[in-house]
Amino acid sequence: MPKIPLWDLPELPKNQLPPHLYLQKTRVFCNNDAPTHTENIHYSGAYAALGVDNSLRLDEFRKNFKVKVIKLNEEDMEFDLIGIDASIANAFRRILISELPTMAIEKVLVANSSSVVQDEVLAQRLGLVPIKVDPRLFDYMSENDVPNQKNSIVFKLHYKCDRGSGERRTVYSHDLKWLPFGSEYVLPTESSSDSTSKPKTYTSFTSSQDSLPEFANNPITVTPGIIISKLGPGQEIELEAHAVKGVGKTHAKWSPVATSWYRMLPEVILLQDIEDDDAHKLVKKCPVNVFDIEDVGRERATVARPRSCTLCRECIREPGWEEKVALRRVKDHFIFTIESTGALPPEVLFTEAVKILEDKCERVITELS
Amino acid sequence: MSPLGECPLDPGGYFVVKGNEKASVMSSTEMTKSKTIIRMEKEKVYLVLNAFTSKVPIMLVMKAMGMETDQEVVQMLGRDPQYATLLLPSIEDCASIGIYTQLQALEFLEKKDEGALGVLRDIFIPNIRVGGIKSPVRENNFHLKCVYVVVMLRRMMDAILNKDAMDDKDYIGNKRLELSGQLLSLLFEDLFKSMNDQVKFNVDKILSKPSRSSRFDVSQHLLKESITVGLERSLSTGNWDVSRFKMHRKGMTQIVTRLSFIGAFGSMTKISPQFEKSRKVSGPRALQPSQWGMLCPCDTPEGEACGLVKNLALMTHVTTDEEEGPIISLCTCFGVEDLSTLSGEELHSPSSYLIILNGLILGKHRRPERFANVMRKLRRAGKVGDFVSIYVNEKQRCVYIASDGGRVCRPLVIADNGVSRIKDHHMRELKDGVRNFDSFLREGLIEYLDVNEENNALIALYEGEATHETTHVEIEPFTILGACAGLIPFPHHNQSPRNTYQCAMGKQAMGNIAYNQSLRSTVSLNEAMSDGYLDLPFGLSSTAATDDENNRAAGQNATVAVMSYSGYDIEDAIVMNKSSLDRGFGRCIVMKKISAAYQKYDNTSDQFSSPCRSQHDQIQILDNDGLASPGEIIRHQDVYFQKECPIDPKGSMKSHPSQTPYRTSKQTYKGAEGETAVVDRVALCSDKRNNLNVKFMIRHTRRPEVGDKFSSRHGQKGVCGTIVQQEDFPFSERGICPDLIMNPHGFPSRMTVGKMIELLGSKAGVSCGRFHYGSAFGEPSGHADKVEDISETLVKHGFCYNGKDFLYSGITGMPLQAYIFMGPIYYQKLKHMVLDKMHARGMGPRQLITRQPTEGRSRNGGLRVGEMERDCLIAYGTSNLIYERLMISSDPFEVQVCRKCGLLGYINYKSKTRVNFKNISRFLLS
Secondary structure, three states, X not given: OOOOOHHHOOOOOOOOOOHHXXXXXXXXXXXXXXXXXXXXXXXXXXXXXXXXXXXXXXXXXXXXXXXXXXXXXXXXXXXXXXXXXXXXXXXHHHHHHHOOEEEEEEEEEEEEEOOOOOHHHHHHHHHOOOXXXXXXXXXXXXXXXXXXXXXXXXXXXEEEOOOOOOOOEEEEHHHOEEOOOOOOOEOHHHOOOOOOOOXXXXXXXXXXXXXXXXXXXXXOEEOOOOEEEEEOOOOEEEEEEEEEEEEOOOOHHHOOEEEEEEEEEEEEEEOOOOEHHHHHHHHHHOOOOOEEEEEEOEEEEEEOOHHHOOOOOOOOOOOOHHHOEEEEEEEEXXXXXXXXXXXXXXXXHHHHHHHHHHHHHHHHHHHHX | XXXXXXXXXXXXXXXXXXXXXXXXXXXXXXXXXXXXXXEEEOOEEEEEEOOOOOOEEHHHHHHHOOOOOHHHHHHHHOOOHHHHHHHHHHHHHHHHOOOOOHHHHHXXXXXXXXXXXXXXXXXXXXXXXXXXXXXXXXXXXXHHHHHHHHHHHHHHHHHHHOHHHOOOOOOHHHOEEEOHHHHHHHHHHHHHHHHHHHHHHHHHHHHXXXXXXXXXXXXXXXXXXXXXXXXXXXXXXXXXXXXXHOEEEOOOEEEOOOOOHHHHHHHHOEEEEOOOOOOOOOOOOOOOHXXXXXXXXXXXXXXXXXXXXXXXXXXXXXXXXXXXXXXXHHXXXXXXXXXXXXXXXXXXXXXXXXXXXXXXXXXXXOOHHHHHHHHHHHXXXXXXXXXXXXXXXXXXXXXXXXXXXXXXXXXXXXXXXXXXXXXXXXXXXHHHOOOOHXXXXXXXXXXXXXXXXXXXXXXXXXXXXXXOOOOEEOOOHHHHOEOOHHHOOOHHHEOHHHXXXXXXXXXXXXXXXXXXXXXXXXXXOOOOEEOOOOOOOOEEEHHHHHOOHHHHOOOEEEEEEEOOOOOOOOOOOEEEEHHHHHOOOOOEEEEEEEEXXXXXXXXXXXXXXXXXXXXXXXXXXXXXXXXXXXXOEEOOOOEEXXXXXXXXXXXXXXXXXXXXXXXXEEEEOOOOOOOOEEEEEEEEEEOOOOOEEEEEEEEEEEOOOOOOEEEEOOOOEEEEEEEEOHHHOXXXXXXXXXXXXXXXXXXXXXXXXXXXXXXXXXXXXXXXXXXXXXXXXXXXXXXXXXXXXXXXXXXXOOOOOOOEEXXXXXXXXXXXXXXXXXXXXXXXXXXXXXXXXXXXXXXXXXXXXXXXXXXXXXXXXXXXXXXXXXXXHHHHOOHHHHHHHHHHXXXXXXXXXXXXXXXXXXXXXXXXXXXXXXXXXXXXXX
């Protein structure tokens, strides 16, 4: 190898990483044995020796950041978050799961339950039923608060299976009836005292909830069709369920999402031209049809739908194929999915999550300053 | 059965004694009670019999039984000079003491022991009746006994000449299982005879009186309930003390463990040996090849009873006694020649075989194979009992027919010339419900073989493997496993001790007991646990597929990620997902029974008591009758039962019941502080003494907490190490978040490959929507899915073929640096929970006598600073702490001492005077 003086070496482009380092910085390499380069490089001076500034610039972020909604309906939402760090995307995910408040049944007053389902189990099942109500209209109920129309929702469930019918009946979540006036059960200590005044119940609602403008023509319901219990002949369930506001951190029932998660955008690269038989083999290998064949004189494999790659690694399983196909993940492109339980539409959930993160940041800033 | 509140799937097999379910443990025996031993000592052969005080030369016995000529004995032994040479010293010995005739021999024996002839006739080999089977005409015809002794002699000599002829003591065919029926019949016989004796004694006493007032009636003197009480006592304590039969056994019955259905089932198939377990022998503990298909190779406890306590396999049948008479007459019909018609020479003639029925020599047959085949045909046709075994032993030149009880046998498909008798149309009829197992048996498609007869059979594992010589085909290979081992998916991929561990652990798993489990508790089961949220395993195991066990599952499908997480997962601990627990994973319900009674006194009795409402909170859960009402939440120190007791229970007879003074008596609930239980059910019943009994079932729903024990079905137990929020858990590309995380270090040393395959199979099963099967040895027959097929399914649904997923860390949000093996595994919650075990105390109760802290958790006892703890404190140098622990915290006692006389001061209890109280000084004893 001929000696080349240092000053004769080609000039590295300024402010630009060499391609292999750029790839390592921006992509996760999903090799056959294990993924590599999974970590983000955050240190601003990581590439200082190369003359590249690695610090995060707000204007850069503003320029590059993009949100693209792929799918949106009442329950699910899939959207792309492009040009954002994994830690922030993860923060949204974490907040969605555990810090967004919803209403959920917390207290169940069982008047009568003769079904085979034990009271505690029944209560637990009721707790997990999503309530379709905007939690922002309610307050948290702290320890020494009395339940009132601003912090609790009361449902009634009275279901009976007649002895004569000889059939089993199923109790569904939509059998829960909203009681806008609060609890109907009278506190036991109050029952004997003065009968003239209104007897005290388990809740102290000052006004009916359906008189509030939000609920006037919009009664509070729960997600229908969830089986709560089954009753045999002669069995009966009579109970009141009190829902309060809470967050998923305390109990999963307050989580507004079934789950929410993201995945990084898959990137499938053909390192070599794959032609003819190999191309057909490759197309056949992929269970989710990532590859296609294009006819340019000879048949050549192309990557048609990289987004649908599930990373089954079938294409690089056989020895030798890892040199032909590279599976990567784009580190700053997140395909984010939110599956709402029904309390709030998924897009609202996300904006709420952003607000919470904002609050948190502000709190940090105020604490610091 | 269900309208009566009984579970239709309950297998039975246990006794209900005094409200407890007791299963009798089968015991395997090797020897019968009276032993006859022929032993060779210093080249001379002796007979050892307990009835004789010392050993007797065998030739003497032969002569005493009328076989006077030595030639006859040698002739019966066989022509081979080897046998004669071996017997020669014995013959010489006999001649040297000058005994030649029967009379001389009897006189000689009589000198040593009285009634020698009687012993020879009645106790020596008692199964041979003197006089022959069919001709009891001539008394004291010892010919058959002589023949038997000679056969015994010959067997012994065979063993000397050729070690191969030795019998194997651990061979299952030489063992008999003793079932509850036999045990009970012994017990009954003893009790019945005792009762007869007692009745006779009583009646004699009465009849011996010279004048009787009333007419004599025996029925008046029959002892009531003596048999019932005796049976009940033996069954409830498990002690079988039958002095009449010199039988003293302990632990013959066990309480059926009702934790899960399989656990209860497993305790009923248990077999324990009769000899003591402390013996350090390896022979009986080793896995016997003859155990194949009869006893489970996996299911045995660890520790001292390892290999001795066994369990039945799935298809095993234990025989019961069958009538011998018809078989004997059949044998003679088919050409068995009675021994008495044969000369000695013919006894061991090589051309014919001895026919032996249950250890009784019937005679000889010239064509043994044909005889055996005829007998077998008769059995298949149902003319002889299904469980009669015909076994041709070519080495011993014998045909053994067995119809006795206690043999283990199992069904096999009969094959003619290697072609199975069960054809496709039979199976179709079985599926349509036209046929059942019994009809297969009746039509001679299937037959039961015992361990001995299996030696005559050539059994093919699968129909396809059958050759021309094959006589039988296995029904299904996994039937070699027992009920507990059958629960393991892919057990044939696991390291064998893991399956053994799982067999022990499966009995501790909590699950559905029976369909009537919500009604059961009134039968006093102290702690029933059941899981409110049970799943069927996605990956099914052998018995789960065949049994209808699925309805009574004992676990849940957990999505498991095999990875390291947080350091709280070392030493087999598992990390659990809090949201999964919130949603109901691993919850269980613990039932506890407490009872109370309304006592009856001479003329008064306890009364119901209505609680006074305005009182303190503790009585809130009481109903108006003073009993806690079902559905109420019960806390520590709550009153659950209140009654009115008469202050003076002896009571004056005169006063009217309404005037007797009463006081209120309460019973308070003692549970863990802060734990809220619920009164599940209140049952009223009357007990033996006709008192009104109240039983409260207290139910407590528990969610898993740190320290609770869980286990997969592969002997991989672990405690919950920590509980982590869902958002901190890793999640996959499809948003799947595991329910628990298991440390990968659990795999290499345990080699539970079956667990990995279970994970793969379950994952494939979940994605394609059908159950995957993991029967033992099931791959060739299609009862277990092959890993290749599972992988194919996984790939088809977009998973990696090896079950490893690309996971993102829930904490950093970045992908993990490895693909994680993740999928559903069936997890069981075991009965060991921290809530039942955790214990700590500061000041607390002390024992009355010693004033030392009490012992044990149940008495809120102290924790001992033992020798090793002391060593630690010494090493650490905390001498004051040792001083405090050893001197101050435990035994200090303050006394008053007289300064002058030095005696202890005390208060005289009776006269209330103070003794030695002048010049008093306080003194601390410690």
